[in-house]
Amino acid sequence: MLQKEKVSVVVPIYKVEKYIHRCVDSILNQTYPNIEVILVDDGSPDNCGIIADHYGKLDDRVKVLHKKNGGLSDARNHGMKHVTGEFTVFVDSDDWLENKMIENMVNSSYTYKADIVQSAFYYAYDQKLLIDNRHQKKNESFALLDNKTLMYELVINERVKNFAWGKLYKTEMIQDIQFEQGVLFEDVLWAHQVMKKVNRFVLLDKPMYNYFQREDSIVATYIPRNLDIIKGLKERHRFIEEFYEELIDESYKVILKTCLIHYNLLLINRGQDKGGMYRGEIQSYIQTNYIALKEAANGDKQLSNQLQLFMLHPYFNVFFLGLRKGLRKSRILSQPVGLERVKQYD
Known part of the structure; x- marks a missing residue:
């Protein structure tokens, strides 16, 4: 049975030794304390598994799972098997969160009775942060979308993004929908299946997720x-x-x-x-x-x-x-x- 008000944060880990501390620390330092952090070591050949185990010993909110390498989709699917929270958040292991992100998203979910809450995000580079304001409506701190509007926004991919990360999901909405394995851009194959089930979707205007941009084009x-x-x-x-x-x-x-x-x-x-x-x-x-x-x-x-x-x-x-x-x-x-x-x- 899912635990009410608890947030499960699923983090697939593979060859991110350089970034993993920034990512996990940003989750553990959230102002919202009722979380479980599921670190899925996807057979990483570097020291990621050891680092994850260290976090598991330091903080009892951290669960560490080790598995053979199967890719991002397989790692997310494996992590979902161990989720116990009413809500689920996906975080990519080279990204990081602003410290009030989960608190703000949970409050928004309850306030607006939303199935999913999406935060705006930063394009985070080594020396700068960028934000996309092109589709932002002036003087609007949030938007509440019904299903038809949500699907339109998802298809055009301007305000509602196909990314699995950066969103707070009611766990029951996504438990039975797996990510397809063996493909790139797996989120595109997954997102519309989830959104079809949504009645109310909240879009927060404040950037609270840092989407790290590697220098390789x-x-x-x-x-x-x-x-x-x-x-x-x-x-x-x-x-x-x-x-x-x-x-x-x-x-x-x-x-x-x-x-x-x-x-x-x-x-x-x-x-x-x-x-x-x-x-x-x-x-x-x-x-x-x-x-x-x-x-x-x-x-x-x-x-x-x-x-x-x-x-x-x-x-x-x-x-x-x-x-x-x-x-x-x-x-x-x-x-x-x-x-x-x-x-x-x-």
């Missing part, structure tokens, strides 16, 4: 497994077609944008796509679904233009993006609104 580290995001979006699209027909166009737009981005990334990293098989799959999908994608993009002039150029030849779209980037660099075109720096470290 996706361009430099790109591998074909990154295409799992497209597979996940297609699977979610089938779900949208069945349960949220009014969101089909929005879903198509997200798939199209993602396909165009990854086509260009594959082009840059041609060594990862010898023979162009993956680019061919993307091109085939866009050609096969052209009519539906065109209708979906109608209200988005830039996306519609990109689609038309891609249909003429994929390289035309690449040229268009390169030209636009050059015009912005020379300040002929204005820069898009980006992230705002809120803190600089020495």
